[in-house]
Amino acid sequence: MTNNNETLDAAPHSQLRYWGHIIGWSVLLAFALLAVIVPVITAINLASDEGGSNDWWIIGGGLALAVILAVPLWRWMPEFTQGEPDTPRGKKMRRMTTVAILVGIITALPLILGKTATGEDLTLFGNSPVPPLAAGPMIIMWGLLVPVLSVLGYRSADEVARAASVFGSFAGFQLFGWATPIWWMGWRGGFLPEPDAMIIFVAALVVATGASLWKRSN
Amino acid sequence: MNNRLKVLRAERDWSQAELAGRLDVSRQAVNAIETGKHDPSLPLAFRIARLFNMSIEEIFDDQ
Numbered sequence: 001m002t003n004n005n006e007t008l009d010a011a012p013h014s015q016l017r018y019w020g021h022i023i024g025w026s027v028l029l030a031f032a033l034l035a036v037i038v039p040v041i042t043a044i045n046l047a048s049d050e051g052g053s054n055d056w057w058i059i060g061g062g063l064a065l066a067v068i069l070a071v072p073l074w075r076w077m078p079e080f081t082q083g084e085p086d087t088p089r090g091k092k093m094r095r096m097t098t099v100a101i102l103v104g105i106i107t108a109l110p111l112i113l114g115k116t117a118t119g120e121d122l123t124l125f126g127n128s129p130v131p132p133l134a135a136g137p138m139i140i141m142w143g144l145l146v147p148v149l150s151v152l153g154y155r156s157a158d159e160v161a162r163a164a165s166v167f168g169s170f171a172g173f174q175l176f177g178w179a180t181p182i183w184w185m186g187w188r189g190g191f192l193p194e195p196d197a198m199i200i201f202v203a204a205l206v207v208a209t210g211a212s213l214w215k216r217s218n
Numbered sequence: 219m220n221n222r223l224k225v226l227r228a229e230r231d232w233s234q235a236e237l238a239g240r241l242d243v244s245r246q247a248v249n250a251i252e253t254g255k256h257d258p259s260l261p262l263a264f265r266i267a268r269l270f271n272m273s274i275e276e277i278f279d280d281q
Contacts, residue, residue, distance in 0.1 A: 083246045085239035160247035160256050216246055218255065 016217065021078045028073055035066035084158075092156045100149050107141040110134040127196070161216065168212025172204040179203070220279045224252045226270050241265055 039062035046055045082097065084090035111134055154162060180200055186192030227237050227248075234248045241248070241262070250256035251266075258266065258278075267274045 083235075083238070083244040085235065085242060085244070087239060087242045089242050090239075090244070158243040158247045159259050159262060160250050161244060163256065216250075 016213070018078075018082075019213070021076075022080070025073070025076060025078050028069060032066050032069040032073055035062045035069060038062050039066075089156060089158070093153075096149065096153045096156055100153070103141060103145050103149065107138050107145075110137050127198075164212045164215035167215040168208040168210075171211035172208025175207045176200060176204045219254060219257045220281070221251065221254070222277050222279075223248070223266065226272075226277065227252075240269055 039059040042055045042058045042062070046059075081090070081094065084093045111130065154165060157165065180195065183192055183195045183200070187194050223237075227234070232240075234252075235245045238245045238248045242265075243262070247256070251258050263274050263278060267277055270277065
């Protein structure tokens with residue numbers, strides 16, 4: 001049995017609201033984690049006689065903030081189900097989302113943690129040279145796992161998500177097909193800079209994702 | 219396409235999430251079908267009809 005309000009609820013599911021909730025909650029979680037980590041590091045310093053007189057205030061204040069933040073974090077914890085039911089397909093979708101996020105993080109790690117030969121930090125979105133030891137694993141991860149995840153994700157999605165994905169892909173490709181020749185010809189004509197594949201890729205990805213989320217909500 | 223999904227669901231006191239679980243689709247999918255924003259595929263329309271023990275024409279109306 002469910003309550004009547006829930007039963008009759010036919011309000012459109014807003015992806016913007018859903019992801020806004022998750023992002024807002026994640027920011028709050030980050031603050032709560034910092035409110036725990038900073039006092040712990042401060043306490044370690046204090047124990048090794050490297051601390052100062054204000055350290056007790058930092059420890060007390062940080063832990064008090066963590067306790068205060070724990071209440072809204074618990075109360076407004078978002079559902080991470082993406083509206084998927086607790087069925088084998090729904091579980092597969094949630095696993096796919098988790099794996100996709102992990103693949104994204106692991107793929108970017110060599111570049112985030114790596115250094116150039118001169119000891120400078122590498123940037124993810126830039127055109128500076130990247131050491132082969134950082135570029136190689138990224139190419140292998142992206143090249144092998146992304147196509148597999150794309151196919152598995154598409155097959156695991158329900159038909160509304162699949163239709164939204166097709167719509168998003170269409171919008172992204174339209175942007176690619178429209179912008180690339182203009183930029184290329186503008187470059188050859190001498191009034192635009194050289195086309196940058198990554199700018200076109202990111203723009204197409206943003207449009208495809210945005211269009212897909214919009215389609216799922218409208 | 220018009221449909222009686224919301225009424226049939228309410229008669230059984232099911233939430234959108236509960237119906238989504240029975241049909242193995244997301245809650246957004248149930249919402250999109252109920253509000254006429256998505257016309258279900260034939261296989262899903264059959265699943266819906268079987269769940270409510272009705273024919274497809276009794277639930278969906280293309281007029």
